[in-house]
Structures are given as C-alpha cells and as structure tokens.
Amino acid sequence: INVVSNSYNMTKIRITDPPGVGYKTDPNLPKSLAIGTFLAGLLGAGLALLIDRADSAFHSPQEILQRLGAPVIGRIPRAHVKNLKNNKSGSNLITAHQTNSGFTESFRAARTALLFASNSKGIKTILCTSPTAGDGKSTTVSNLALSMAQAGKRVLLVDGDFRRPRVHAYFGVPIGPGIMDILEKGMPLAEAIQPSLEPNLELLTIGSRPKNPGETVASQEFLALLDSFHDTYDFVLVDSPPVLPVADPCVLASRVDGVLLVLRIRKGVRVTAEKARENLKRVGANIMGIMVNGIDENPHYNEYGYGYGYQHNYGYGSKYYDRQTGDYHEQTAKIRAEAGKK
Numbered sequence: 373i374n375v376v377s378n379s380y381n382m383t384k385i386r387i388t389d390p391p392g393v394g395y396k397t398d399p400n401l402p403k404s405l406a407i408g409t410f411l412a413g414l415l416g417a418g419l420a421l422l423i424d425r426a427d428s429a430f431h432s433p434q435e436i437l438q439r440l441g442a443p444v445i446g447r448i449p450r451a452h453v454k455n456l457k458n459n460k461s462g463s464n465l466i467t468a469h470q471t472n473s474g475f476t477e478s479f480r481a482a483r484t485a486l487l488f489a490s491n492s493k494g495i496k497t498i499l500c501t502s503p504t505a506g507d508g509k510s511t512t513v514s515n516l517a518l519s520m521a522q523a524g525k526r527v528l529l530v531d532g533d534f535r536r537p538r539v540h541a542y543f544g545v546p547i548g549p550g551i552m553d554i555l556e557k558g559m560p561l562a563e564a565i566q567p568s569l570e571p572n573l574e575l576l577t578i579g580s581r582p583k584n585p586g587e588t589v590a591s592q593e594f595l596a597l598l599d600s601f602h603d604t605y606d607f608v609l610v611d612s613p614p615v616l617p618v619a620d621p622c623v624l625a626s627r628v629d630g631v632l633l634v635l636r637i638r639k640g641v642r643v644t645a646e647k648a649r650e651n652l653k654r655v656g657a658n659i660m661g662i663m664v665n666g667i668d669e670n671p672h673y674n675e676y677g678y679g680y681g682y683q684h685n686y687g688y689g690s691k692y693y694d695r696q697t698g699d700y701h702e703q704t705a706k707i708r709a710e711a712g713k714k
Contacts, residue, residue: 429641436662439642440649442633445661446482448512449474464542467515467522468569479519482663486520489660490607495629497598497608498660499532501621502634503641503648504614508665509634510538513611516632521573525606529568530576530598532610532624534585539611540577543568550579555593561600574605589620595627615648625657634663 430436433444467476489495500513510533517529531539531550540547545566553559566575582588601608610628612621625631631652635645652659 429639430635430637430645430664433664436635436645436664440633440645440659440662442649442659443661444664445485445632446478446512446516446663447667448478448482448508448663448665450666464511465514465518465569467518471522475515476519479515482516482661483519483523485661486516486607487523487525489630493629495658495660496602496606497610497628498630498632499610499612499621499624499628499657500632500634500663501612501625501648502614502636503616503644505617507614507634507636509614510542510611512634512663512665513609513632514539514542517573517607517609518568518570520607520609521568521570525572527573528565528576528601528605528608529573530601530608530610531578532589532612532620534578534582534588534620535613535618537578539575543575545575545577547577548579550577551594551597552579552582552588554579554597555588555591561597586618586620590623595623598624598627615651616644622651622655622657625652626655629658630660631657632661632663633659634665636665637667 430439433447436442436444466473467479470476486495486498500509500516502509514529517527521527529539531537537547540550545568549559549564550566551564554561554564564576564579566577568575588594598608598610610624612624615621633645633648633652635641649659
C-alpha cells in the first residue's frame with residue numbers, strides 16, 4: 373500500500389485513441405431485410421409444399437385417370453331438387469322432368485360412353501357404387517337408367533343396397549314385392565318386377581329388409597338371380613352400398629360386367645377413391661369409368677378450363693333455362709329480355 377501510495381503521483385497516463393462521436397453497429401437494416409426475405413421465402417416454399425401434399429382432392433380429369441386408372445365418362449353438375457318427403461313422384465329424377473337441362477345432357481354423354489363400351493366389350497350388367505356415403509350414387513344410377521331407357525334400351529334397375537334402399541323412394545313405388553320375396557317366398561320374377569315412369573325401364577326393389585344384408589348379398593341365390601337377367605334385358609344397372617363401409621359392393625363387383633365409381637369432388641376424396649379402387653381391383657372388378665358428381669360445387673376442379681357454367685344460361689331449342697328456378701320457358705321476347713338482364 374505504501375509503495376502504491378508513494379508512487380501514485382508519478383504514474384504516467386497516455387491517451388491511445390481520442391474520443392469521438394458514437395454510431396450504431398447493430399441491427400443493420402439492409403442485412404436484416406435480406407436475411408428476413410430469405411427466411412420468409414424458405415418458409416413460404418415449405419408451407420406451399422406442405423399444403424400441396426395435404427391436399428386430398430382431385431383437380432382435373434387427368435389426375436383422376438392417373439391415380440385411379442379409369443377415365444371420367446360422366447361429369448354431373450349439381451342438381452337442385454326438392455326433398456323426397458314433400459315430393460314422392462321422384463324429384464331426383466331430373467332426366468325425366470327436365471329433358472333439355474344441362475343435368476340431363478351430362479347423363480346422355482355418360483350413356484353414349486356406356487353404349488360404346490357395351491358394343492365393343494359386351495358389357496350388360498353394371499354396378500354403380502361410390503367410395504363413401506353422400507357421393508350421390510343412387511341419384512346417379514337412377515337417372516342413368518332413365519337416360520338409357522329413353523334411348524330405346526330395355527333396362528332393369530336393381531336395388532342392391534339392402535342396408536339403405538333408395539330406388540323405391542326415388543321412383544315413388546312400394547318397397548315390395550321385390551328381391552326378398554323371390555329369395556324367401558319363391559315369388560316368380562315377373563310378379564316382383566315393378567314398372568316405372570319410363571316404359572323401357574323396370575324396377576326390382578329389395579322387397580323387405582333382410583336380417584343379415586351381408587349374407588343375403590353373398591348368397592348363391594341372389595348372385596344367380598343377377599346372372600339370370602343377362603339375356604332378358606339390354607342393360608341391368610345395380611345400385612349398391614359404398615365400398616369402404618361394407619363388403620357388399622366387392623361381392624357384387626365380382627359378378628357384374630363393369631363397375632361405375634361415383635365421386636363427389638370434396639376434401640379427402642382422393643384417399644377414399646384410391647382405397648375403393650384397391651378393394652374393387654382385389655376382387656377382379658372391371659372399373660369402366662368414373663362419374664364425377666357435383667362438379668360445380670368445387671371451384672378447384674378444372675374441366676380443361678371449360679366448365680359447365682354455360683349450361684345455366686344456355687338456350688336449348690326454343691326454350692330458356694332459368695338458373696334460379698330450374699325450369700324451362702318458351703323463348704318469348706320478354707323472357708329473352710329478362711334472361712339478358714340475369
């Protein structure tokens with residue numbers, strides 16, 4: 373302490389750097405912007421890739437053909453129908469009530485494809501199913517059967533959905549007599565067949581609810597019944613339950629000439645459709661084509677850039693189609709003027 377105290381006044385101080393004005397070193401705005409832009413771009417690319425992989429809907433007919441291995445033979449626009457409880461005469465059968473609508477034209481296009489396939493490959497019995505419930509398979513097969521009957525073909529529509537039958541409700545006929553009366557009571561086929569609103573179309577409903585639907589569908593008696601229609605009718609269309617919930621469609625698919633798969637473009641349809649295709653192919657089913665239902669309900673589904681919007685305001689013949697009411701009116705000057713305003 374004494375040494376330091378005595379030597380303190382003799383300490384020499386040398387200034388190495390003179391004081392100056394301070395300046396900011398961090399953060400550096402240009403540098404931070406460059407780093408932020410790079411990281412944001414990287415994050416955006418990652419999110420875009422993640423969204424693309426998470427998207428499980430179809431976007432084009434080419435994608436359906438690539439993933440399912442079957443062409444799109446029918447593109448069905450959304451149908452505006454009333455509740456069946458309020459109209460038992462068949463409000464879902466638009467091909468019968470609106471013969472010049474865009475909805476009906478779409479079934480005529482599908483009918484043309486099926487007739488061509490029938491002539492070239494000898495297809496007569498066709499099963500109509502879907503991956504899951506709510507795809508509109510019963511409405512599709514009913515209108516398709518009517519469209520084929522309108523072309524002069526003798527058609528039999530069989531309700532093969534023993535769990536949730538809908539054919540009788542669509543056509544406004546009793547649920548029986550039908551298939552169960554033939555299998556259990558030995559009723560002749562001619563007595564179980566019911567007529568429809570189209571002369572060339574006949575119906576075979578389920579008759580009554582079976583106690584074990586799965587066993588009934590897989591029974592030899594029912595399968596033999598389906599085979600017996602082959603020589604009697606030009607076409608036999610069979611409505612069935614969805615593929616994924618139950619095994620009934622796979623049993624029926626192995627005994628028919630072809631299968632139509634009805635899809636509704638919505639979230640998750642790609643996954644369910646691919647699973648349904650695997651199940652059907654496992655039993656040797658011949659998937660003839662895909663019926664895309666409600667194509668104008670999903671704006672991301674692109675029909676080659678040319679959708680069905682033209683059908684809503686398209687004049688067929690001398691009539692005008694009212695988009696709001698779904699009715700056709702004569703093309704008077706007043707109607708044309710109102711259509712132009714719409």
